[in-house]
Amino acid sequence: MLQDAYGRPITYLRVSITDRCNLRCVYCMPEEGVPWQSHENILRFEEIVAVVRVMAEQGIRSVRLTGGEPLVRKGVVDLVRMIADIPGIEDVSLTTNGILLEKYAADLAKAGLKRVNVSLDTLQAEKFARITRGGCVEKVWRGIQAAESHGLQPVKINVVVMRSVNDEELLDMARLTQVHPWHIRFIELMPVNNRYFWGPGYPMPDDAYFSIGEMLSVLQPLGLQRIPKSVGSGPAREYCIPGAPGKIGFISPLGEHFCENCNRLRLTADGCLRPCLLSDTEVAVREVLRAGGDILPHIQQAVALKPEGHELALEHLPNRRCMRDIGG
Numbered sequence: 001m002l003q004d005a006y007g008r009p010i011t012y013l014r015v016s017i018t019d020r021c022n023l024r025c026v027y028c029m030p031e032e033g034v035p036w037q038s039h040e041n042i043l044r045f046e047e048i049v050a051v052v053r054v055m056a057e058q059g060i061r062s063v064r065l066t067g068g069e070p071l072v073r074k075g076v077v078d079l080v081r082m083i084a085d086i087p088g089i090e091d092v093s094l095t096t097n098g099i100l101l102e103k104y105a106a107d108l109a110k111a112g113l114k115r116v117n118v119s120l121d122t123l124q125a126e127k128f129a130r131i132t133r134g135g136c137v138e139k140v141w142r143g144i145q146a147a148e149s150h151g152l153q154p155v156k157i158n159v160v161v162m163r164s165v166n167d168e169e170l171l172d173m174a175r176l177t178q179v180h181p182w183h184i185r186f187i188e189l190m191p192v193n194n195r196y197f198w199g200p201g202y203p204m205p206d207d208a209y210f211s212i213g214e215m216l217s218v219l220q221p222l223g224l225q226r227i228p229k230s231v232g233s234g235p236a237r238e239y240c241i242p243g244a245p246g247k248i249g250f251i252s253p254l255g256e257h258f259c260e261n262c263n264r265l266r267l268t269a270d271g272c273l274r275p276c277l278l279s280d281t282e283v284a285v286r287e288v289l290r291a292g293g294d295i296l297p298h299i300q301q302a303v304a305l306k307p308e309g310h311e312l313a314l315e316h317l318p319n320r321r322c323m324r325d326i327g328g
């Protein structure tokens with residue numbers, strides 16, 4: 001079993017299956033886009049499966065596919081099936097912007113996907129198009145409905161909260177949990193290679209940061225009740241509106257350390273194991289795989305390199321990669 005130097009068992013792997021995306025969210029990518037990795041740098045499906053297989057033998061039980069946008073990668077349904085079939089893997093989930101979810105939800109569910117997290121930062125169509133630089137919120141709604149109707153539940157909705165961008169929608173978003181059994185998860189903005197001018201009308205990224213403490217005070221009128229940590233809640237601190245079928249979670253990478261219970265490793269689209277989202281340290285496995293070598297020592301090295309906690313408070317910002325490379 002994989003255990004790091006601080007005694008944390010490692011049971012969860014996030015895989016970025018592509019660095020490409022069909023949106024350009026202001027806090028994630030510059031408007032002109034970024035140079036994509038060449039095809040030969042990106043792990044092939046068999047290579048991703050080979051990594052997951054070795055990890056499953058070492059105790060990894062949950063795999064989340066992310067990106068870039070995972071649903072733009074051709075054959076994603078086959079990849080889900082291949083991973084779900086690996087002995088030991090109990091849970092395969094996916095984080096998506098939802099644009100292509102209506103098209104794929106049924107096939108993904110049949111292939112063995114259990115759940116989806118959908119990113120949705122605003123309920124307003126025009127604002128959504130501006131934040132994502134061209135996205136259609138209606139498509140995301142249809143995607144969420146399709147996911148639900150095909151049993152990809154509970155649907156979790158990720159909201160990155162930004163001052164003067166979408167902070168005035170917190171109450172509306174939270175109230176969705178009174179009518180739907182969804183988990184709305186409010187996430188603090190992270191300074192990962194996005195401290196540039198986002199465009200006219202946007203605050204500077206450092207000013208856009210909106211802390212969980214501020215979110216809780218905006219949501220005070222709802223009388224939120226803290227609920228015990230549930231399986232699969234990950235780093236979210238969870239609450240509910242009394243009597244509501246859904247839940248409200250808060251993810252605070254900056255304001256509150258969630259590192260203590262971190263059980264995850266990340267695999268980038270170009271085949272590097274990343275011990276911590278918020279540190280640039282990586283262990284490359286692609287060439288070892290391609291040379292037919294044993295990747296287990298590299299996996300063990302990545303686990304051994306997991307830091308006790310991230311160093312954002314010390315202003316050691318990760319700057320080698322963007323969020324769409326790492327997968328969030």
Ligand code: SAM
Nearest residue numbers: 067068069095096097119158189190323327328
């Ligand atoms: N494209 C997919 C999506 O948007 O859901 C998956 C990849 S995206 C990088 C994963 C998650 O990271 C999304 O929920 C997105 O909102 C979040 N994210 C991206 N940049 C972020 C940032 N700077 N701070 C906090 N969350 C961020």
Ligand code: SF4
Nearest residue numbers: 021025028068097324
């Ligand atoms: Fe694409 Fe997701 Fe980044 Fe938005 S947050 S640009 S959807 S990868």
